[in-house]
Amino acid sequence: MNKTYYIETMGCQMNKLDSELVMVPLERAGYTKTTDIQSADVIIFNTCSVRQHAEDKVISKVGQLRSRFLKHRDFVLAIIGCMAQRMGQELLDGYPQVAVVCGPGQIHQLTDLIEKAATNLGSKKSRDDRSVALNTSEKSPELEQLDTTRQYVDTKKPFMAFVRVMRGCNNFCNYCIVPYVRGQEQYRPLKNIVDESRRLVEQGVKEITLLGQVVNHWKNQHNGHTQNLADVLHAVHEIDGLLRLRFVTSYPRNFDDNVLQAMADLPKVCPYLHLPAQSGSDRMLKAMNRHYTVGEYLDFVQKARQIVPDLSIAGDFIVGYCGEQESDQQETLTLIEKVRYKNCFVFKYSPRPGTKSEGRFADDVPPEVKQRRLVELLALQSQVSEKDNQALVGETLDVLVEGLSKKPHLDKDSKTPPPADTPQLVGRTGGDQIVVFNGDRENIGQIVPVTIKKTSALTFFGELAK
Ligand code: SF4
Incomplete structure (x- = not known):
């Protein structure tokens, strides 16, 4: 049966x-x-x-x-x-x-x-x-084999696949459960990452996202030299048929300049970083055990933007962490304005059993204050995105077409039915901005040039460039 x-x-x-x-x-x-x-x-x-x-x-x-x-x-x-x-x-x-x-x-x-x-x-x-x-600490050949022998199965987003480069995290940020449940950092062999990526591309994948909780920590000893994420980018970039390569999530420390240089040099590597800051206050970053200051974070952002033209950055923030004051919130708002993220993910702190925060610090920010701070951060980010996106109106951007658009954005505006031979398509720029435009079904899975006509905080609307 x-x-x-x-x-x-x-x-x-x-x-x-x-x-x-x-x-x-x-x-x-x-x-x-x-x-x-x-x-x-x-x-x-x-x-x-x-x-x-x-x-x-x-x-x-x-x-x-x-x-x-x-x-x-x-x-x-x-x-x-x-x-x-x-x-x-x-x-x-x-x-x-x-x-x-x-x-x-x-x-x-x-x-x-x-x-x-x-x-x-x-x-x-x-x-x-x-x-x-349950066991997160042992290196398991069977677990590695599960990755390396995978079949590509995601039918919702054809052309896109994740490839793991590492497991676990050694950072032990005070609020985070990940090092306890996913274990210590373990880096996958470069050959396995490349072989798996090549097989996915042979099966039709066009965009690969390399995955790791702290993806820039990947390293490997090779002929007396320490390889890092830049070596992974170079090796995967070589694969014929691959159109785009991304990596997430980056930790704002231990990020080698040669990774930024690889982003600048290798055309398939997208100018995009997911770079959680978590707070714009040094006091909070220290309490969270994040190991960097706001100044160091900003210096890194400045350097990354110097090396990688058109870099787009997504951020993560936690609001209402133990002891967070209004002055800390103001500093976070200032950081959002300075960095000018593409978008931010904002979360309300909740204590996780077994973490250092849960054991040592009181969860002392009331829920309604957490909610208000979350709304404030998102509102400011929305203003930043709207303003920065408007500057791209008139530009022609390369868009990897993911499929048919679910919401009929363009037709709602124009009040005309979508032409059958040019359905609404949705795709993404290298900087991870969502673009909706009318095109040809055959464009799905291809990179096409789209001229941006209108923007909102989260979406671009455009026309296929002639
Ligand atoms: S927040 Fe990220 S870097 Fe910090 S411990 Fe969790 S997974 Fe590691």
């Missing part, structure tokens, strides 16, 4: 990639993907632990499966990802419907664990077949 699996992914790109990776052995074992959670034989939640809200969502979804479990015991529920690693046995103890708990370092075992749990479905004994697999 055809067995089905349902998978839901929360959190960051790492999780998205892990979900793609676990689907391959599941499908080899005879499972077919379904979007109907109610009928699925296997339900997988790939979870995030970075904020309390993300964990609460998972607990609520797990709760919704309790009555089906008690009545039928006809499915295997697997919790994978960072929350699985953080809570471990607690998830099995608290929720009888959970059959498998598997941390990010053990996902190569997931299909076996699911099969084991499935053997006694329907019987009360099935609780005996529940499993926990």
Whole structure:
């Protein structure tokens, strides 16, 4: 009988990639993907632990499966990802419907664990077949093999793929759970990264995003010389058929100039950095254990913009961290104005169990103040983006076309139906700006020149250049 699996992914790109990776052995074992959670034989939640809200969502979804479990015991529920690693046995103890708990370092075992749990479905004994697999510290050849033997499966965004270059993080920012749940930094061999990228390009991928929690920390000893991310960029850039190459997420320290130089020299490498600052206040950066000052961050931004023309930068900020005052918030607003980010992701601080912040500092900024500070930061960023984007009206930019536009932006304005032979398409510039324009279906998957006619804070509207 055809067995089905349902998978839901929360959190960051790492999780998205892990979900793609676990689907391959599941499908080899005879499972077919379904979007109907109610009928699925296997339900997988790939979870995030970075904020309390993300964990609460998972607990609520797990709760919704309790009555089906008690009545039928006809499915295997697997919790994978960072929350699985953080809570471990607690998830099995608290929720009888959970059959498998598997941390990010053990996902190569997931299909076996699911099969084991499935053997006694329907019987009360099935609780005996529940499993926990957690270990982030060991280098596992099987885990590496899961990456290197992957099939390209993302059908939502054809032409684009993530390739992991490293796992884990050694930074231990005081608020962050990642080093505890993803373990110490481990760098993938350059050959494996290149081979995997080449295979993806052979399967039709045009844009690769190299992934790491601190992607600029990648290193490798080679013939007595230390290779760094610049060597990865050069090697992947060589692949015929690849159109674009990006990397995320960058830490604002330990960023070698030769990575910036590679960005400037290699035409396929996009002029884009995701460079979280987290705060514009030295006092807060120290409390967060970020190991840089605002001045050092700004110096790096200035140098990066000198070396990489047209560099676009996305930022991350945490508002309402322990002890944050209005003066700290003002300094963060000042930083946003100075850096002129392309966009910012802003998060309200929530203490994570097991982190240094949770153990040592009071979460003393009231929720309504966190909310107000978040709105203030986003409002300022929106003003910055609107103003800076307007300056690009009239420019012709290279856009990698991702597919048909979901929202009929242009036609809503012009009140005319879209011409059948020139549907609305959506794509991105090298600087990661979203561009909507009318074009040809054949443009999908190609880089085309688009003249920008109008802009908003988040989207550009244009016309295919003749
Ligand atoms: S750099 Fe800091 S915030 Fe980023 S993953 Fe590492 S510990 Fe977490």
